[in-house]
Amino acid sequence: MARETAGTSTATKIFCGCPTAFGAPPNTHVCPVCLGMPGALPVLNRRAADFAVTAALALGCDVHERSIFARKNYFYPDLPKGYQISQYEQPLATGGRVDIEVDGVRKPVRLTRIHMEEDAGKSLHEGFPDSERQTYLDYNRAGVPLIEIVSEPDMRSAAEAAAFFEKLRQLLVWLGVNDGNMEEGSLRCDANVSVRPVGADQLGTKTEVKNVNSFRHLEKAIGYEIGRQIDVLEHGGRVVQETRLFDAAQARTYAMRSKEGAHDYRYFPEPDLPPLVIDETRKRALLDLIPELPEARMQRYVEALGLPVYDANLLTQSRPLADYFEETACLSGNPKAASNWVMGELLRTMKERDVTIEDVPLRPARLAGLIGLVESGLISSTVAKDVFVKMYESGRSARQIVDEEGLAQIGDTAALGAMVTGIVAANPDAVEQVRKGRNNAFGFLVGQVMKASKGKANPKIVNELLVAALRDEPS
Numbered sequence: 001m002a003r004e005t006a007g008t009s010t011a012t013k014i015f016c017g018c019p020t021a022f023g024a025p026p027n028t029h030v031c032p033v034c035l036g037m038p039g040a041l042p043v044l045n046r047r048a049a050d051f052a053v054t055a056a057l058a059l060g061c062d063v064h065e066r067s068i069f070a071r072k073n074y075f076y077p078d079l080p081k082g083y084q085i086s087q088y089e090q091p092l093a094t095g096g097r098v099d100i101e102v103d104g105v106r107k108p109v110r111l112t113r114i115h116m117e118e119d120a121g122k123s124l125h126e127g128f129p130d131s132e133r134q135t136y137l138d139y140n141r142a143g144v145p146l147i148e149i150v151s152e153p154d155m156r157s158a159a160e161a162a163a164f165f166e167k168l169r170q171l172l173v174w175l176g177v178n179d180g181n182m183e184e185g186s187l188r189c190d191a192n193v194s195v196r197p198v199g200a201d202q203l204g205t206k207t208e209v210k211n212v213n214s215f216r217h218l219e220k221a222i223g224y225e226i227g228r229q230i231d232v233l234e235h236g237g238r239v240v241q242e243t244r245l246f247d248a249a250q251a252r253t254y255a256m257r258s259k260e261g262a263h264d265y266r267y268f269p270e271p272d273l274p275p276l277v278i279d280e281t282r283k284r285a286l287l288d289l290i291p292e293l294p295e296a297r298m299q300r301y302v303e304a305l306g307l308p309v310y311d312a313n314l315l316t317q318s319r320p321l322a323d324y325f326e327e328t329a330c331l332s333g334n335p336k337a338a339s340n341w342v343m344g345e346l347l348r349t350m351k352e353r354d355v356t357i358e359d360v361p362l363r364p365a366r367l368a369g370l371i372g373l374v375e376s377g378l379i380s381s382t383v384a385k386d387v388f389v390k391m392y393e394s395g396r397s398a399r400q401i402v403d404e405e406g407l408a409q410i411g412d413t414a415a416l417g418a419m420v421t422g423i424v425a426a427n428p429d430a431v432e433q434v435r436k437g438r439n440n441a442f443g444f445l446v447g448q449v450m451k452a453s454k455g456k457a458n459p460k461i462v463n464e465l466l467v468a469a470l471r472d473e474p475s
Contacts, residue, residue, distance in 0.1 A: 008051040008177050014118050014145035015042030015085065015273075022184045026124075026138035034118075034143030036081030041272050044069075048145035049116065051177040052092055053278055054286050055147055056114045058175055058293060061096035066277055067115070069270040077135065078121035080142055086117035088267040092276065098151075098171075099295070100163040109164050110152040116276075119144040141185070147177075153192075153203060158222035162215045165189050174294055174319045182213040189218055193225040195233070204229070205239040209253055212246055221246035225253050297322055305335040314343055320357045324364055331368035334375065341367060345388050362392045370398035378402065379409050382455045411458045413465070416449070419457070420465040423448045434470055442466070 013020055016033035032040035056063050068090040071083040096111035121139040128136060149168065155161045169187055173180040180187055194206035209225055212218045224246075229239050244253040292300075294316045301312035315325045321342070329338035346367070350360065370391065374384045379402055390401050402408055410416060423445055424431055433441035449462045 008048050008145045008147060009179055010045055010047050010051065010145055012045060013143035014045050014048050014116070015143055018143065020144050022181075022186075024140055026136070026140060029140040030142070034080070035139060042085065042270075044273060044276065045145060049276060049278070050286060051145075051175075052114065052116050052147045053283065054175055054290060055149075055172060055177050056093035056096065057283065057287050058171060058290055059096040059098065059111060059114070059149075061093035061111060061114055063093045063278055063283055064090065065279060066090065066275050067092045068275050069116075069273045070267045071270050072117075073266045074264070076120065078123045078137055078139070078142070080121065080139055084118060084120065085270055085273070086148075087115035090275075091115035092147075092278075098164055098167050100160060100167055102157070102159050102163050107154070107160075109154045109160075112150040112152055114147055114149050117146050117148060118142070119146050153194075158219045158226065161191060161222050162219040165218055166215050170294060170317065175290065176319075185213070188213055191218065191222050191225075193222055193229065194239075195226060195229045197233075204233070205241050207239065207241065207253075208243045210243050210245055210256060217246060217248055220248075220251050221253055224251060228253065291319065294319075294322075301335075305329065307335060307339055311336075311339045311343060315339060318357065324357055324360075327364035328367050328371075331365055332371040332375075334371055337371045337375070338368070341371060341388075345385060349389075349392060360392075361395060362388075366391055366397055373398050373402060377409060377411065377458060379407055380455060380457070380459055382450070383407050383409070386455075407456065409458050410453055410456045411461060413461060416453070416457055416461055417465055419449050419452050420462065420469050423452065424466070424469050431470060442470075 010020060012018060013029075013034055016031050018029045018031050018034055021029070033042055053063055067087055069085055070088040072086045072088070073083040075082055091113045093114040094112065096114070097108045098111065099106060099108050101107075119141050121137055121142040124136040124138060125131060128134065151164065155164055169178075169180050169182075172178040172187070178186055182188070189212045191209045191212060192206045193209060194203045196202060196204050207225060207229070209221045212221050225244065232239055240258075242258050243256045245256045246253050298309075298312040298316045301307045301315065302309055305312075307315075316322045324346075325338055325342045328342060329335040332338050346360070346362075350357065367388075370384055370387060373379050373387075374381055379387065379398075384398075387398050387401050387407065390396065391398055394401075396404075427445060427448065430441045430444050434445070445466055446459070446462055449466070450457055450459070
């Protein structure tokens, strides 16, 4: 079972008007409500509720018309009220599923529930002159809206858990309800891990690995914890129900505290908040706003655009990337060429410059124009890659660059024929290798012609002229 906690992308906190922006100086985004001052009353953020409902609908959950907020009571220094406003017996939504694929095998992971709650603050244990003696508290995060997504125990390996977490993150970011930034705590995972002997029906005692913030760490943490529990049982020990943390440097988990049960939290209905009512009209309105989801879009790219599954899967990893590809494909009229350029030169350039698709200055219309020049035969694919770089850096169109720099492809048969004749005469050894059936030698000759033309020769014409020249060449 996994429990994913996702902060919603709202500008303000769940029960007050304090900003949720990350990185502000400590304790500057706080007020009497999120600090739990006596007499301060919470008011639910409607946008946070809409985001939670949107996520639940997209995941196929049953969104309940009426849900109840509850107080989850526990003491921890970063919890200013001494309780957390959450939901318990009557959550926002139940059911739903996430389909995952590991090693080519697809399987559904059922969801148990989705509920809303507020985040706690943050304890700072290092970075201060007296950190060995003191713990500092930053309450900026206290009250940030969260949705908690709880799964059924359907995952059977660390790889499946990581795939589930990644698929869930993709969907939440696609919907715009979460920015997916795990380093800033926008998305966190608590993994409940238990093992059972082969043939047994009942799962063993579970431990909770808390607040894992990356796919790689999640897989390593669960893998370690599975191995640790098996080792404990094989040596006659007993697995203790507890909360554990993952030490990334040592790639191991360690005990944090004993694991509480629901009764330890002494849940009771939040007296300062009325029931949350989501009627059918509101549900339908939110459902109408949900965009085409990644799986459906990927399937459409395969069936309607004729893309390979690999291309379609990569292009739908994020909604902005899929939008960029689709606009390029539409304007160029060549989905496969658009896919090749986006997956190749564009993603490579983004990685080199460490930018997101939203920061790319080269717009789809310009890339479609470049694809058109290659298809028309005006420039070769080799020259097109150089033109792409110049387009990206200068903002000029492909046609403008080609015209200004004289990069148009040479298609003059007479001019190319003279080049081919010269290259054949200058490379008798390569010619002999071609006659012996060595295809690499033919490629070498093509390369020499392209080099002589500074990459501007039409490769198709070069190939045809070379074949003719070698056929006519005396033995």
